[in-house]
Amino acid sequence: MASIAALLFLCQGGFAVAAASCNEEEVSCMIQMPANRHESLLETLPYETTEAVPVDFNLGDAHISDKVVLVAGLVKSLDAENAESIKSALKFCSYFDSGKCGFSVMGSEVEQTHLREILDIDSSFDFVRDPGDVPHEGPRPYMLAGFRNALLDHVLEKQWDYLVVADLDNTVKWDDQTFGVVLNALDKEDQWDAVAFSSTNYYDWWAARCDSRSKNCLSHKVCLDRREFPCIMETLQDSDTSHFRQVRSAFNGLAVYKRDAIGDCKYDAKNRDTTAPGHKDCEHVGFHDCMTANGARFMLNSGRLHGWWSNLGDEPEEEEQESKDEGQSEEAES
Structure with missing residues (x-):
């Protein structure tokens, strides 16, 4: 059976393996490694860094009334590092009416000490063990889509108006910058049905479609070519955080969806680009294509989430072999 721990290491923006062993395909969608650990690799990694432009939004007086928000995300494991990030994320609920903000987090492993610490802060925190029945077959995006759909099915049983889908393995820094960006978008909900954001570190090129x-x-093999992403580049260069651009798909660690926008859409890693070789695509694209086909306005906001990267462990050898095995499997299928 596949595990979220194995998949999230590789599949938050494409393939993430040790840069020294990456081929062009793997490098093209790598998650940015933390600068303090891999400074010598920064020039080779495909991310765009921008300044954190303050949001023209009074965070001190911010409060969303009469709306219910649910933050949902996958983690490799609920361990010490992720627990601290989630504790910071829980502060997001202070901007909503009591009882109208919650978290549902799915993971393969949980350290009970850290779960108890989180529950002491928010007794409604919902940790969901991965279902254990996602088939271990096909490309990794298919398996990751399976986990995301399992979590989506779980949260659709709950009541909420906004679903915040977030990668909670220290991909987004939950601070005033991020809170201001998301709350500013919620305050302008008439401009979108689903919304993703710019970022201080933008990496998720595979999910991006203008x-x-x-x-x-x-x-x-054009994820390194910024000419392929004019909507992303324009947004990264836009300092007006009130701007929303309609796009086909985007995800860079966090996106917000209205319930009606999701409908019966599911994550789907099938490749529908008839000009492209291969049979897989980023699972976010299929999810977003379904929404826009149903008339939803998927927007990209110029507000910059505070992106940071500390979700890559020191496990390249096992993952390199898995990448080789996948490549051999795909060659055999073709």
């Missing part, structure tokens, strides 16, 4: 002409950049 319009129907946008390519599956991993299959075409």
